[in-house]
Amino acid sequence: MVGDPGPYLLLATILFVIGAFGVISRRGAITILMSIELMLNSANLALVAVSRFLPAAGQGAGIPDGQVIGFLVLAIAAAEVAVGLAIVIAMFRLRESVDVDLARLLRW
Amino acid sequence: MTALAAVAIGVVSLQWVVLLVIAAVAIAGALVVVLHRSPVVGAMGLVTNLLCVAGIYVLLNAYFFAALQVIIYAGAVVVLITFVIMLLNLRPEARGGPGLVPIGLAVLLGLALIVVLGRPLLEFSAPTAEAVAPEFGSVRQVGEALFTEYFYPFLAVSLALLSAMVGAVLLAKRHLED
Numbered sequence: 001m002v003g004d005p006g007p008y009l010l011l012a013t014i015l016f017v018i019g020a021f022g023v024i025s026r027r028g029a030i031t032i033l034m035s036i037e038l039m040l041n042s043a044n045l046a047l048v049a050v051s052r053f054l055p056a057a058g059q060g061a062g063i064p065d066g067q068v069i070g071f072l073v074l075a076i077a078a079a080e081v082a083v084g085l086a087i088v089i090a091m092f093r094l095r096e097s098v099d100v101d102l103a104r105l106l107r108w
Numbered sequence: 109m110t111a112l113a114a115v116a117i118g119v120v121s122l123q124w125v126v127l128l129v130i131a132a133v134a135i136a137g138a139l140v141v142v143l144h145r146s147p148v149v150g151a152m153g154l155v156t157n158l159l160c161v162a163g164i165y166v167l168l169n170a171y172f173f174a175a176l177q178v179i180i181y182a183g184a185v186v187v188l189i190t191f192v193i194m195l196l197n198l199r200p201e202a203r204g205g206p207g208l209v210p211i212g213l214a215v216l217l218g219l220a221l222i223v224v225l226g227r228p229l230l231e232f233s234a235p236t237a238e239a240v241a242p243e244f245g246s247v248r249q250v251g252e253a254l255f256t257e258y259f260y261p262f263l264a265v266s267l268a269l270l271s272a273m274v275g276a277v278l279l280a281k282r283h284l285e286d
Contacts, residue, residue: 004232005232006229006230006231006232007127007131007230008164008168009229009232010222010225010226010229010230011131011134011135011164013221013222013225013226013229014135014222015134015135015138015157015161017218017219017221017222018135018138018139018141018142018218019138019141019142020214020218021142021214021215021218022141022142024210024211024214025142025210025211025214026142028147028198030147030150030189030192030193030198031141031142031147031150033189034141034147034150034151034154034189035141035142037154037158037181037185038138038141038142038154038157041157041158041161041181044161044177045161045164045165048165048168048170048173049168052168052169052170052240052244056241056243056244059239059241060239060240060241060242060244061239061240061241061244062169062240062241062243062244062245063244064244064249064250064252064253065253065257065258067170067172067173067245067250067253068250068253068254068257068258069258070173071173071176071250071254072258072261072262072265074176074177074180074181075265075266075268075269076265076268077181077185078180078184078185078269078272079268079269079271079272079273080272081185081188081189082188082272082273082276083272083275083276083279085188085189085192085276086275086276086277086278086279086280087279088192088196089192089195089196089279089280090279090280092196098196098198
């Protein structure tokens with residue numbers, strides 16, 4: 001067994017950093033949404049990895065809490081991507097583009 | 109006894125090899141998402157990444173969660189994204205963007221975060237009983253926790269999904285004044 005959550009947490013950190021880099025460096029709204037999905041997904045990975053290695057109530061290791069919270073995150077991610085894509089569609093109708101630099105109506 | 113130990117070591121390294129391969133593919137998929145200029149290719153990178161993470165959930169004995177990941181994330185969410193890309197008929201993103209200095213800073217800060225967090229994370233060891241509990245990852249265990257201890261968060265999430273559905277329909281409608 002890979003007996004510790006360490007390697008999984010490191011992988012989650014790397015995926016989170018890649019997603020954050022995508023949010024910072026890209027201009028296409030859909031790519032930014034996909035990068036946010038990467039970040040949410042890495043948070044889920046960390047949750048499940050830690051809950052797998054915590055001692056259970058009975059024998060052995062593994063509590064369900066991480067998976068349950070991950071399930072809630074999954075649902076919120078689905079809701080977020082639905083609303084986000086609706087906003088992207090509305091913006092595309094207005095500007096003929098999904099470039100977030102063009103969406104500056106409410107910017108000072 | 110030595111044969112048993114050898115078999116055990118073989119199992120250990122096999123699991124490490126599987127983990128490293130899956131992790132490498134997952135990171136490659138994530139990099140495709142953030143680096144490729146075409147959103148369609150990015151969506152395919154996202155699918156690769158999400159399926160690899162589902163594989164890691166299997167390595168973690170979270171079989172039910174792996175199935176959820178494949179169905180909801182790699183299935184529904186990515187299909188939705190691909191569908192919108194097709195609907196909008198996007199061109200690849202224009203070159204340019206924030207410029208080299210902010211991007212270089214972002215890369216540096218990201219690498220610093222990985223290095224700073226990496227060492228304590230790798231040394232983090234849970235007070236673990238090595239063997240996984242037989243119930244762990246089963247639909248029954250997760251469902252029980254979801255409908256008892258986490259009942260109110262579950263309720264709140266269902267309301268959030270409902271409002272997101274209404275909001276998405278309203279936002280994407282052509283004439284808001286109707």
